[in-house]
Amino acid sequence: MSALRDPGDHRYRWIALTNTTLGIFMATINGSIILISLPAVFRGVGINPLAPSNVGYLLWLLQGYLLVTAVLVVSLGRLGDILGRVRIYNLGFAVFTGAAILLSLDPLRGGGGAMWLVVWRVVQGVGGAMLFANSAAIIVDAFPEDRRGFAVGINQVAAIGGSFVGLILGGLLSIVDWRIIFWVSVPFGLIGTVWAYISLHDNGVRTPAHIDWWGNATFAVGLTSILVGIVYGIQPYGTSSMGWTSPLVLSTMTIGVVFLGGFLWIEMHVAEPMFNLHLFRIRAFAAGSAAGFLSAVARGGLQFMLIIWLQGIWLPLHGFSFTSTPLWAGIYLLPLTLGFLVAGPLSGAVSDRRGARSLSTTGMGLFALSFVGLLLIPTNFPYWAFALMVALNGIGGGMFSAPNTTAVMNAVPPAQRGAAAGIQSAFMNAGMVLSIGIFFSLMVAGLTNSLPGALLRGLTRHGVAPATAHAVAHIPAVASIFSSFLGYNPLRTLLVSPAAAHVTHAQWVVLTGKGFFPSLIVSPFHRGLIVVFLAAFVMSIIGAVASSLRGGRFVFKQHTPHEHVGDLTLVGGAVPGEVAIESDVVR
Numbered sequence: 001m002s003a004l005r006d007p008g009d010h011r012y013r014w015i016a017l018t019n020t021t022l023g024i025f026m027a028t029i030n031g032s033i034i035l036i037s038l039p040a041v042f043r044g045v046g047i048n049p050l051a052p053s054n055v056g057y058l059l060w061l062l063q064g065y066l067l068v069t070a071v072l073v074v075s076l077g078r079l080g081d082i083l084g085r086v087r088i089y090n091l092g093f094a095v096f097t098g099a100a101i102l103l104s105l106d107p108l109r110g111g112g113g114a115m116w117l118v119v120w121r122v123v124q125g126v127g128g129a130m131l132f133a134n135s136a137a138i139i140v141d142a143f144p145e146d147r148r149g150f151a152v153g154i155n156q157v158a159a160i161g162g163s164f165v166g167l168i169l170g171g172l173l174s175i176v177d178w179r180i181i182f183w184v185s186v187p188f189g190l191i192g193t194v195w196a197y198i199s200l201h202d203n204g205v206r207t208p209a210h211i212d213w214w215g216n217a218t219f220a221v222g223l224t225s226i227l228v229g230i231v232y233g234i235q236p237y238g239t240s241s242m243g244w245t246s247p248l249v250l251s252t253m254t255i256g257v258v259f260l261g262g263f264l265w266i267e268m269h270v271a272e273p274m275f276n277l278h279l280f281r282i283r284a285f286a287a288g289s290a291a292g293f294l295s296a297v298a299r300g301g302l303q304f305m306l307i308i309w310l311q312g313i314w315l316p317l318h319g320f321s322f323t324s325t326p327l328w329a330g331i332y333l334l335p336l337t338l339g340f341l342v343a344g345p346l347s348g349a350v351s352d353r354r355g356a357r358s359l360s361t362t363g364m365g366l367f368a369l370s371f372v373g374l375l376l377i378p379t380n381f382p383y384w385a386f387a388l389m390v391a392l393n394g395i396g397g398g399m400f401s402a403p404n405t406t407a408v409m410n411a412v413p414p415a416q417r418g419a420a421a422g423i424q425s426a427f428m429n430a431g432m433v434l435s436i437g438i439f440f441s442l443m444v445a446g447l448t449n450s451l452p453g454a455l456l457r458g459l460t461r462h463g464v465a466p467a468t469a470h471a472v473a474h475i476p477a478v479a480s481i482f483s484s485f486l487g488y489n490p491l492r493t494l495l496v497s498p499a500a501a502h503v504t505h506a507q508w509v510v511l512t513g514k515g516f517f518p519s520l521i522v523s524p525f526h527r528g529l530i531v532v533f534l535a536a537f538v539m540s541i542i543g544a545v546a547s548s549l550r551g552g553r554f555v556f557k558q559h560t561p562h563e564h565v566g567d568l569t570l571v572g573g574a575v576p577g578e579v580a581i582e583s584d585v586v587r
Contacts, residue, residue: 016142017139019199019200021135021154021155024162025159026162026185026192028162030128030166031066033170033173034121035307036167036174036307036326037171038061039323040175040177043178044179045106055478056235059232064122065124066432068128070432072129073425074133074275074422080134081419084202085137085138088130089131089135089196095123096127096131097186101186103120104186133425136405136421136424137409139151140152141203146352153344154345155405156344156348157341157344164340168327170330171331212272212274219274222258222263223430225252225256230436233437234440234444236478241445242445275419276419282412285412285420287550288405289424293430294431295401295404295543298536299397300433300436301436301439301535304439306390309379310333314380315328315329316514317515317519322514335391336394339393339395340395340398342398343363343398347359347363348406351402351407355403356407356547359400360399367396367543369396370389374390375530375537405424408424409424440478444477444478444528445531447521447524447528452473454523454524456470456473463504468495468501475494491512491516495512
């Protein structure tokens with residue numbers, strides 16, 4: 001066992017990489033597996049997800065895990081620097097696995113059953129935050145600097161690729177039983193927990209310090225308030241299609257801004273900050289963090305929109321039943337997953353020799369180009385064109401992510417790696433939550449202007465009484481989006497029966513068939529997609545510019561190059577002469 005605990009031992013490197021990759025892969029699969037499985041989950045606990053009173057359950061099951069992870073990763077990363085990264089990581093594995101077991105054993109029905117799932121998803125998010133916050137730091141501690149790109153590349157593939165694999169697994173497993181989507185992670189969690197406790201150890205720099213309680217508290221309250229405001233902002237309020245003007249949203253957003261402002265003031269004045277703002281004086285860290293955040297926002301919105309596009313329109317128009325669309329949406333997104341899985345490790349390995357700037361910037365450029373391609377193909381596309389564009393998106397994302405993460409982690413002092421990893425994970429998870437708020441709002445705004453007219457004309461043309469057609473046409477656009485996202489035909493729910501809709505049986509068959517509703521929303525949905533993908537394109541271009549400004553290959557070591565000096569004397573107690581660049585590689 002002592003050989004395994006020698007940080008210079010090659011075997012330990014691969015043990016650390018394999019275990020942390022398993023943990024991250026499991027955590028990200030669970031972040032997305034429920035996206036596809038929600039119809040089966042709601043049927044299993046016995047509630048209607050389209051009922052207005054149940055929309056909150058739906059949103060919190062989608063967002064709660066990401067929200068908690070985004071809020072806690074920075075604190076837990078800094079705690080890992082103080083108490084030991086492996087110690088916090090191991091605890092995360094145990095918490096995550098325990099929550100998975102309790103999710104699988106949900107004993108309640110109705111709203112109580114849904115609330116049970118929400119609560120334990122939140123607890124699972126705590127465990128996931130412990131894994132996210134420390135896995136990259138453990139890898140960087142274990143590998144020499146000339147092999148970190150490859151190792152972090154594999155870990156990043158697991159981190160982001162797991163979110164796509166979760167879509168496919170959710171579609172497959174939910175057909176059998178909704179509880180299996182939670183049980184599936186239990187055996188891997190138990191193995192990973194025991195394995196981590198036996199094999200992993202801290203070989204990085206540990207910094208004794210006091211916990212920044214005020215910083216932790218203000219950051220948690222501030223970010224939670226902002227993200228809660230986003231969750232409720234995309235729900236209808238009164239006669240409005242969204243809730244951005246509701247008192248709840250306005251108050252939570254205001255509280256969030258005030259507390260985050262207080263957090264920044266505290267971090268600039270406290271002796272031992274949780275969130276070392278001086279890290280942003282390092283160009284490689286600041287530029288890489290900005291690019292990573294913009295990439296996360298664009299990627300999160302893309303994933304959400306592609307699922308709606310496939311499940312709500314393309315698959316029904318091509319003969320798939322609404323109940324089968326979640327599974328097939330995951331399958332048809334395989335080119336996206338494969339593009340990322342291939343490009344991630346390769347680009348990480350190349351970045352070990354050539355640095356991150358050219359690879360990450362090119363990757364973000366391809367990422368942006370894919371959004372242009374998706375704008376140009378029709379809503380009812382030929383599949384080869386769609387597959388090509390999403391594969392390009394995956395390749396671009398893979399080329400960017402691994403080199404960018406390696407460069408960011410190399411740029412910080414060893415004693416700050418846990419905090420730095422936490423900051424990166426916070427940006428990624430907060431970006432995913434923010435992206436759903438941004439892109440969902442843009443899509444709802446686009447549909448609100450054009451969908452009512454399209455629905456009214458289509459329903460009355462097929463015999464629905466004008467009063468009934470008017471009522472159905474003016475339901476909030478968010479209901480139509482949720483229906484598409486969940487694989488439901490909303491007209492079957494909204495019209496109730498042929499008698500209630502005042503139509504003949506033949507007309508009812510047409511109205512509730514596979515193609516009627518998707519054909520009605522093709523044009524309004526495409527207008528919304530234009531706005532969404534243009535926004536994602538702009539974010540990706542800004543991210544590419546940020547990536548290009550990171551400077552040459554930079555490793556925090558012994559000598560300070562002039563282009564990275566900044567105020568590095570403020571970072572982790574460093575003094576001039578303690579930061580190095582591999583000056584023979586400046587790209």
